[in-house]
Amino acid sequence: MTSKTKPAKPATSTRTRRKPSAAAARIRGASTWREAADWLRARGIEDIECITPDIAGVPRGKMMPTSKFVSETSLSLPSAVFRHTISGEYPEETENFRYDPHDGDLKLVPDISTLSVVPWESDPTAQVICDIVNTSGTAVPYTPRNVLRRILDLYAESGWKPIVAPEIEFYLVAKNNDPDYPLRPPQGRSGRTIVGGQSYSISGVNEFDELIDDIYDFSEKQGLEIDTLIHEEGPAQLEINLRHGDPLELADQVFLFKRTLREAALKHDMYATFMAKPMQGQAGSAMHIHQSVVDAKTGHNIFSNTDGSPSEHFFSFIGGMQHYVPKALAMMAPYVNSYRRLSPDMACPVNNAWGYDNRTTAFRVPTSEPAARRVENRLPSSDANPYLALAATLGAGWLGMTHSVLPSNPTEKTANEGAVDLPRGLLEAVATFEGESAFTEVFDPDFIGTYCGLKRGEFETFMQVISPWEREFLLLSV
Incomplete structure (x- = not known):
């Protein structure tokens, strides 16, 4: 095998290649936005998936170009995202289960310590888990990460x-x-x-x-x-x-x-x-x-x-x-x-x-x-x-x-x-x-009311489905 030598840089070039930082070499996460930018640049990341778990644990969020992400742009989701069932339906309101009458925005705040690649994507893509706050910056108590926090x-x-x-x-x-x-x-x-x-x-x-x-x-x-x-x-x-x-x-x-x-x-x-x-x-x-x-x-x-x-x-x-x-x-x-x-x-x-x-x-x-x-x-x-x-x-x-x-x-x-x-x-x-x-x-009482309202809504949806057991044992017997 013939060894190959790296071509020398042209004499007119004054650029020097910056060594990847220790943060950029990490498999997962960054501690500052500057480190996050280095991490993304070192991997040639083109897109970022900003995701958060809904009440069911399903990833919800937005995708954006890396350039927009590192500018710390504001991200938001409608509050209704945390008010629908696993089947995508919206239960009736009760005393303890209420919708925001304006379906106002909730803010996605990236937790850059969770930054990681999305290895199954064909284009260089990263993902980051986000926390949820309201427009004043207060943690939304009924969202799953905040419930655990x-x-x-x-x-x-x-x-x-x-x-x-x-x-x-x-x-x-x-x-x-x-x-x-x-x-x-x-x-x-x-x-x-x-x-x-x-x-x-x-x-x-x-x-x-x-x-x-x-x-x-x-x-x-x-x-x-x-x-x-x-x-x-x-x-x-x-x-x-x-x-x-x-x-x-x-x-x-x-x-x-x-x-x-x-x-x-x-x-x-x-x-x-x-x-x-x-x-x-x-x-x-x-x-x-x-x-x-x-x-x-x-x-x-x-x-x-x-x-x-x-x-x-x-x-x-x-x-x-x-x-x-x-x-x-x-x-x-x-x-x-x-x-x-x-x-x-x-x-x-x-x-x-x-x-x-x-x-x-x-x-x-x-x-x-x-x-x-x-x-x-x-x-x-x-x-x-x-x-x-x-x-x-x-x-x-x-x-x-x-x-x-x-x-x-x-x-x-x-x-x-x-x-x-x-x-x-x-x-x-x-x-x-x-x-x-x-x-x-x-x-938080908001979490208890929200969670129980959604679970009752899911049960009512389930009750609309006729099972094989019912057709087998009730069809000709009752």
Whole structure:
């Protein structure tokens, strides 16, 4: 091979090439607008997607040229974006659910620490997650990032910092253009449709090697920190675990990861779905959340005493989870479909029990060293908005610690045997959520009213659809 030498610059040129800054070399994020401009220039970015999660966790926003973005131009969305259901409809107003009569603007404020590339786009494109403020610059309390921030501020005021690690389950399914037909698993590299009962199967993961390579590649380019990937119980059901860290950063990562996975799956001619129960008779998909709390100054895990024993905070956090999580279930199981997962005998907790290394309980304490003592909330489903699910579970723990709520005794039995100790449907969960007065300490009333109004609207939309079950068993029998 003949080596090539770089041509010398013309003698008349006085230009010097500026070295990329350390900030420009980062995979993800910038701390100043100048660093953001360097970051974008170093990658030749042409367009910016300014996105924010709506109440359902769906990315909403605007795209613009890079030149306009770095000029810090004003961006806005109509307030109605945060008042429509997952099907795009606008529920009727109630006493606590109201629309802005003018449908005025809300401002998008880019959080440039979230700046990253969009690796599946053919043209150089970046994305940035935005916060939502009103025209006077005040945070809008019912938008998902601000709901979670309110909880984190409560922890900070108490001198604490929560640490979380989400685990997200999802299904790969064959393309389905007609929603009247049931979903089915896709074909893997063997050419055969993968079957269930493949929990932790390496060959099950290998069926989708090329897709998984793309998932890792897309994630790495965005700075998303995947810890492990496994095959779960259902056919073509996978789980990705993210590394533990700051709750807002992890919610951002789940938000971007869902988008990433859908794009990677489409590239391989299949769908990725985070529906809680996409296939009848198969396991549902959860978003388990591991949680611990550290002292904000020392970093010491407040769930452990200095001698390594469990602390009072540890037990009151669990007490708060037991008492308040079932009442906030609507934030962790947000759709009618979510409650199809929360059913007996389906490898899913339907209780509010806790136990040591007991996966049949809603709140599991994994075996760990004192410094890593944590509580896993196994109730949230993967269809939940990650910002709201984290806000709900951490809000319950905060209420437990600040109100000194005592837990029950840990169970050593199979906790899923017996009655269901949770709301059995969306309307019941919404009513329970509204009825808990303590939630006004952790959630803004505007959020509670908005969220419950949307959930009731979604339920009414669902009730307009006649299901196959009704046609099968009622058509000729009643």
